[in-house]
Amino acid sequence: MKAVIFDLDGTLVDSMWVWEEIDKEFLRNLNIDPSVFNNEELGGMSFTETALYFKNKFNLTHSVDEIKITWNKMGATIYTEKVEIKPFVREFLKFLKQHNIKMGIASSNSRELVELILDRFEIIDYFDCIKVSCEVERGKPFPFIYMETAKELGVLPEECLVFEDIPDGVMAGKNAGMTVWAIRDRQSEKLVKELKTIADKWILDYDEARQIIIKEILC
CATH class of the missing domain: 3.40.50.1000 (HAD superfamily/HAD-like)
Incomplete structure (x- = not known):
């Protein structure tokens, strides 16, 4: 080795718990019922692959980069304070x-x-x-x-x-x-x-x- x-x-x-919270809050902010989404569907997708998945699944007008920027901002607070x-x-x-x-x-x-x-x-x-x-x-x-x-x-x-x-x-x-x-x-x-x-x-x-x-x- x-x-x-x-x-x-x-x-x-x-x-790992962070992302279930972020995903649900992200959807709620877009007036999408978070119960329609199962976080386990994402598996080991990359950050970019996950953003593209959300864009396509929920027909979002946001670009992939915009979704990633939003998640980074949301994640930064939790990673700094709670993880x-x-x-x-x-x-x-x-x-x-x-x-x-x-x-x-x-x-x-x-x-x-x-x-x-x-x-x-x-x-x-x-x-x-x-x-x-x-x-x-x-x-x-x-x-x-x-x-x-x-x-x-x-x-x-x-x-x-x-x-x-x-x-x-x-x-x-x-x-x-x-x-x-x-x-x-x-x-x-x-x-x-x-x-x-x-x-x-x-x-x-x-x-x-x-x-x-x-x-x-x-x-």
């Missing part, structure tokens, strides 16, 4: 750094919000590379974001360990030829059985991940 690549939302920070970092993240990043393991971010979120939350928790300097799905051909479960992140880190896919929290993300890493560990997130509790089936491991938190790496990889 030469590199570890992290998804962001639901993986490093407890933020929390997940347990043992800082300790785990420090542990990887001490063992000279490269680190990258591969997120479906916007770059603006990714950098905002990493700056807020003062962990952005741990990462050698930050990629978002809008910068590649297709979002998750397609492998492109993980392949590009590995390329930028200067490692082979088979040398990467990925952390994800939803099935589309896990499959993106697997489709890229990487080892993928699914981490517990309260928003994906009902997906645990599926995650345990498709991921190489399912873990509770980053303290457990650290212990496994010490015993199975660094020994």
